[in-house]
Amino acid sequence: MELIIDRLTKQYKNKIAVDRISLTLKEGVYGLLGENGSGKTTLMRMICGVLKPTSGDVKFDGIDVSEEEYRDSLGYLPQDFGYYPEFTACDFLLYMGSLKGLTKIRAKEKASELLELVGLSDVSKKKIRTYSGGMKQRLGIAQAMLNNPKILILDEPTSGLDPKERIHFRNLISRLGKDRIVLLSTHIVSDVEYIASTILMMKDGQIILQGSLEEIIGAIEGKVFECSVDKKTAANLIANYPIINIREESDRTFLRLVADKPPCETAVVVPAILEDLYLYYFNEGATGNE
């Protein structure tokens, strides 16, 4: 099972949204991290065949993205998608089942099973327009899994879910990654940290980092410092180092920052986490990250 993305490019007039990305994905969960506009959604849309690339190919076990057989292996949860408000959840899944080539009986069985899994069994006969955002998101995840896909593309699957639901889905996605390729993008760095076997970091349409959590964190291991300093020193450090966290204390300022060597005498090196790496790379967007 191999999803090969070969020099995939998408250009809109003067802007290159995805810039010659080449990847080979095998079974496992891949977490795609990147700030808004980094090209994550564009990349996912091209992998799902709903957006034509300017150049490059996507193939799954030799089958081109444009072929029906490819789509038969695909489950996709788009970032921004709608429903037929007049349909019930059950109707919607049966419709998606017929679109995915399931027989009526199989679609019914699968719909019932997935509604149970995502906790919508009790409301399966209610019209979707009565659903909350979280319920709709759960229904979206259910439809993506209807055809037991070998490739599961999830664009922000946990947005709109409460913390309890998020943890539930995190565990579910983690299990799904055992025998299929799962590529998910998320706002929530901790989701990727917990479940992704491989992390892909995207910036300006390119994959800038790729590897397991340990491998990519290695890039800043020993470079993350915490210190509590006076206001003047704090201002000086903020001006000169990528700051990950600032916390105002009574007459001092607590800082977490990245530096090649201790930035001040009181600074202590601390273990790096994925969020440090993320904020380090996307420092300019640190206050308004995805």
Add this chain to the structure above:
Amino acid sequence: MNSYCELIRFEYRKILRKRSNIITLFIAIFITLFSCVGPLMGNQYIKGEIYETNYEGMKKDREYIRSLSGREVDKSLLLETIEAYSHIPHTDGKYTDTKEYQQYARTYSEVYYLIRKAYNLNDWKEISTIVEDNVNNFYHVRQDMVEKNIEDTTMSATEKANSVNLSRKVKTPFIYSYTGGYTRFFSQMYTTAILICFICSVYIAPLFAGEYTDKMDSLILSSKYGKNKLISAKLFTGVSFSILLSIILSAVSFVTVMIFFGWEGGNSPIQLYLPLSIHPLTMGQVALMNFVLIMFGNILSAVLTMLLSAKLKSSFMVIVIMTVITISPMLVNVSEDVLWIYHLSNLIPVNMFSIGNIIDVFSIDLFGFILMPYDIMLVFAIISSIVLLPFAYRSFKNHDCA
């Protein structure tokens, strides 16, 4: 095949699950019923006073005409008509308001209509100028008038010859009959056809555009059948819906009109309704032809709607454009002087609904083949629908979810 039928079933559910669509359908049926019997509502006034209700008037006329049914339109009937009309005094007001018209001439009003057209009378008073010899020659006079009409057009000599030949095949003498149900059906079907066209636009416009606005396009296009079977199912739904709606509303019109106005007259020549028509057809044949062209005109309109729906991102814009396409030809009168423009304008779906355009005086020489307007309309509707469908298919298939 099962999944294809299932997808069609879901497309119909999407259309019929919308409460607004169901309400629109019931309103359309109500409007059809209402407009069928509309002429029967209200009253006839003579000198400001109610003389009879329109319903009573229709029943009276029907009985008068039925009393003459089965008779040949010949010298005897024509002379009776002339004699009956001679009783009407010359007044300043409407001659139909006179007691004499009601008493003597009303029975023959439909025969008078044949005479007026054949003898090109501008006023009822001129009927007395028709001499007996001329009455003997009614069918010659009528044929001369038909041929004069043909000659006055800008058709080529070949086309004119074909129209003349066709007109000579009209079977004479005409057997007089009551045809009120059919004549009402012909007038009604134009309204019904426009209603069908409009409803089809409203129902079919969201077929593709609705997926964009509902943000379902990416889910659909990434699914197994989203780029093939589903699009075919949608196109089938659009075409079949326009056929079904055409059948339903035409049937509602036909049955309602026939119940109220009378079922007979299907075998009578169309010339009892259009005295100078060149076509050797019966009322029933023309009614069927009218229905077929309305159905195919609406199929073409549905295909155009689907093409726009796949191309544009908004159902509303599709409905606006289709409304303009439907209504604007009604506001423009295309001259018959430049015939190719006139014939082209009759290929717009709404112009296929008019009985006057369908069985026109024209023959059309198309690359050596002499065709009638209804042939061209039907062939055009079928071919252009077949040609446009793949464009709609490709447009949705290649849609980028950007």
